[in-house]
Amino acid sequence: MTSAGIFAFCATSLVGLGLFGVIINPQPLRKIVAFNVIGNGVFLLFGVVAHRGAAAGLGADPVPQALVITGIVVAFSATALAVALLLRLAKQTQLPTLATDVDTDGDLS
Amino acid sequence: MALAFDMGLALLVLVLAAWTIRVQDTFSAVLAFVALGLLVALIWVRLLSVDVALTEAAIGSGVTGALLLGAAARLRPTESAIAPPGAAWCTVAGVLCAIITAGLLAIALLLPDPAPTLAPQAMASLPQSGLGNPVTGVLFVYRALDTLLEKVVLVLALVGVWSLALDHVWGGIPALWPATRPDSTLTFLAELLPPVGLLLGIYMCWTGADHPGGAFQGGALLTAMWLLGLLAGVRAAPATGRLSLRLLLVAGPMLFLVIGLTGFALAGAFLAYPAGYAKALIVVAEAALTLSIGVTLGLLAVGPAERTRSP
Numbered sequence: 001m002t003s004a005g006i007f008a009f010c011a012t013s014l015v016g017l018g019l020f021g022v023i024i025n026p027q028p029l030r031k032i033v034a035f036n037v038i039g040n041g042v043f044l045l046f047g048v049v050a051h052r053g054a055a056a057g058l059g060a061d062p063v064p065q066a067l068v069i070t071g072i073v074v075a076f077s078a079t080a081l082a083v084a085l086l087l088r089l090a091k092q093t094q095l096p097t098l099a100t101d102v103d104t105d106g107d108l109s
Numbered sequence: 110m111a112l113a114f115d116m117g118l119a120l121l122v123l124v125l126a127a128w129t130i131r132v133q134d135t136f137s138a139v140l141a142f143v144a145l146g147l148l149v150a151l152i153w154v155r156l157l158s159v160d161v162a163l164t165e166a167a168i169g170s171g172v173t174g175a176l177l178l179g180a181a182a183r184l185r186p187t188e189s190a191i192a193p194p195g196a197a198w199c200t201v202a203g204v205l206c207a208i209i210t211a212g213l214l215a216i217a218l219l220l221p222d223p224a225p226t227l228a229p230q231a232m233a234s235l236p237q238s239g240l241g242n243p244v245t246g247v248l249f250v251y252r253a254l255d256t257l258l259e260k261v262v263l264v265l266a267l268v269g270v271w272s273l274a275l276d277h278v279w280g281g282i283p284a285l286w287p288a289t290r291p292d293s294t295l296t297f298l299a300e301l302l303p304p305v306g307l308l309l310g311i312y313m314c315w316t317g318a319d320h321p322g323g324a325f326q327g328g329a330l331l332t333a334m335w336l337l338g339l340l341a342g343v344r345a346a347p348a349t350g351r352l353s354l355r356l357l358l359v360a361g362p363m364l365f366l367v368i369g370l371t372g373f374a375l376a377g378a379f380l381a382y383p384a385g386y387a388k389a390l391i392v393v394a395e396a397a398l399t400l401s402i403g404v405t406l407g408l409l410a411v412g413p414a415e416r417t418r419s420p
Contacts (some may be wrong), residue, residue: 003115007152008217010119014126016210021130023202024194029135029184033142033177037126040149040169043161045217051156053226056233058243059157063227066247069164070259073325076168076176077266080409083180084270087412090184 008048014041028086032079039075043068115155122148135188139177146170159321160244163313167329168406175336176410239388241319248323249391253380257369260362260398263405267358271349274413280350283408284415299341306334314399318388324361324395328402335407346411348418354404361401365394 014037021034046064053061125145132138146169153162194202231243231251240246248256274281310330317323338344347354368390369380376383382390 001112003112003155005218006112006115006119007156009214010122010152012210012213012217013123015213016206017123017126017130019209020202020206023206024199025130026193027135027184027188029177029180030138033135033138034130036142036169036173037129037145040145040165043165043169044149044152045213047153047156047158047161048217049220049224050158052220052224053228054157055226055228056231058228058232061226061228062231062243062247063252065158065161065244066252067255068158068161069244069248069323069325070255072161072164072169073259074262076173076406077263077409079173080176080412081266081269083176084273084412087180087183088273090187094187 004048004051007044007051011041011044011048014038014044016041028089029083032082032086035082036075036079039071043071046071118148118151118155122152135181136178136185139174139181142177143170143174146174160242160323160326163321163326164329167326167333172329172332172336172406172410175333179410179412237384237387238382238391239318240391242317242321242323244321245317245323245391249394250382250387253369257362257365257380260365260401263402263409264358264362267405267409270409271413274349274415278414278417280348281414281417282346282348283411283413295341296343299337299343303334303338306330306337310334310399310403314395315392317395318392324398324402327399329406331399331403332406332410335403336410339407339411349408349414350418357404358401358408361394361398364397368394 018034018036018038018041021037022031025031025034046068047060050060050062050064050068053064055061122145125141125148129138129141129145132141147166150162150166150170153159153165228243231247234250235241235243235246238246238250240250307330310327312327313322313330314324314327315322317327335344339346368382372379372381372383375381
C-alpha cells in the first residue's frame with residue numbers, strides 16, 4: 001500500500017460521505033457544506049492523479065494543480081452564491097427549506 | 110514512518126468528514142468542516158502540491174469557513190424546523206454512496222501505468238517566461254484564458270450575491286455576523302495581526318513567480334485580515350454602491366484583459382506576452398489581481414447589502 005493509494009481511498013470516501021450528506025441532510029446549509037466535502041474529495045482525487053504524473057523533477061504534474069486552484073476558487077464563488085440565495089430564502093419564508101409546499105408569501109418590503 | 114503518518118492523516122480526515130455530515134448542530138458541522146479543510150491542506154503538502162495546499166487552507170477552509178459560520182449563526186433559530194429522513198431512506202442512500210465510492214476507488218487504483226503527465230512540457234518552455242514556479246507558469250502562461258475567466262466568474266458570483274439585496278437597500282452596506290459585539294481579545298487581534306498578515310499577503314503574491322504562492326493565496330490573506338477588522342468592528346463595512354470599491358473589484362481582471370489584448374499587437378495572440386517582458390507583465394497583473402481577489406472574496410463572504418448607506 002502506497003501513500004497515493006491511501007489518499008485515493010481518502011478522496012473517494014470523501015466523495016461518498018459528502019454525497020450521503022447531500023442526500024440525507026434536510027437543511028439546505030448542511031447540503032451546501034456536504035457539497036463542499038464532495039468538492040474536497042474530487043479535488044484530492046485529481047491531486048492523487050497529479051502526484052502520479054510526477055516527472056521532470058517536479059513532485060506533481062503542475063497542470064492538474066493549476067486546475068485544482070482554479071476549481072477551489074470557483075467552488076468558493078458557487079458556495080457564496082448558494083449561501084446568499086439560502087439566506088434570502090430564509091428571510092422571505094422564515095423557514096430555510098427547499099420543500100415546495102411551504103407558504104412563500106413572505107414580506108417583500 | 111511516512112506511511113503511518115499518511116494513514117493517520119487520512120483516518121482523521123475521514124472521521125472529521127463523518128462528523129461534519131452527521132453531527133446534529135450545524136455550527137459544529139461547519140467548525141468540523143474548517144478543521145477538515147486544514148487537514149486536507151496537509152494532504153496536499155504530502156502530495157507535494159504546496160500551491161494547492163496554500164489555496165485550500167486559505168480559501169477552501171478559511172474564507173469558506175467564515176462564510177458558512179456566518180450563515181450557520183443566522184439560520185440557527187430555524188434549525189430544528191425540518192424533520193430528518195427515516196432510517197430506510199438513510200440505508201438506501203448509504204448503499205448508493207458506498208457503491209459510488211467503491212467504483213471511484215476502483216477507477217483510481219486501476220489508472221494506467223506509467224501515468225500520463227504534462228510536467229515535461231510545462232517545464233520545457235518555462236524558462237522563456239522567466240518564471241520559476243511551474244504552477245504559476247500554467248496559470249498565467251499556458252492556461253491564462255482559464256485564469257482570466259475565473260476572475261470573471263468571481264465578479265459574476267458577486268453580481269449574483271449583490272442582486273439578492275432588497276430594492277431599497279441597493280448600494281447599501283452589507284450586514285455583518287449577528288454575533289458581532291465589542292470584545293477586547295478580538296479587537297486586540299484585529300489591531301495586532303493585519304500589519305503582519307498584509308505583509309505576508311504581499312510577500313505571497315510576489316514570491317508566487319518563483320516559489321509556491323500567488324495571487325489567490327495572497328488575495329485570500331488580504332481578505333482574512335479585512336474580515337478580521339470588520340468582525341472586530343475596527344473597520345467599517347463599505348457601501349456596495351461606492352464607485353472606488355467597484356473600480357477596485359474590476360481593476361485586476363481589467364488590467365489582465367488589457368495585457369491580454371495588447372498581446373495581439375505585440376506578440377501576435379491573445380494573452381501572449383512579448384519576449385523578455387513576460388515575467389514583468391505577469392507580476393504586474395498578479396499584483397492588481399491580488400488586490401481585486403482580496404476585495405471580491407471578502408465581499409462574497411459578507412453577502413449582499415442589508416442596510417441603507419445613510420444611517
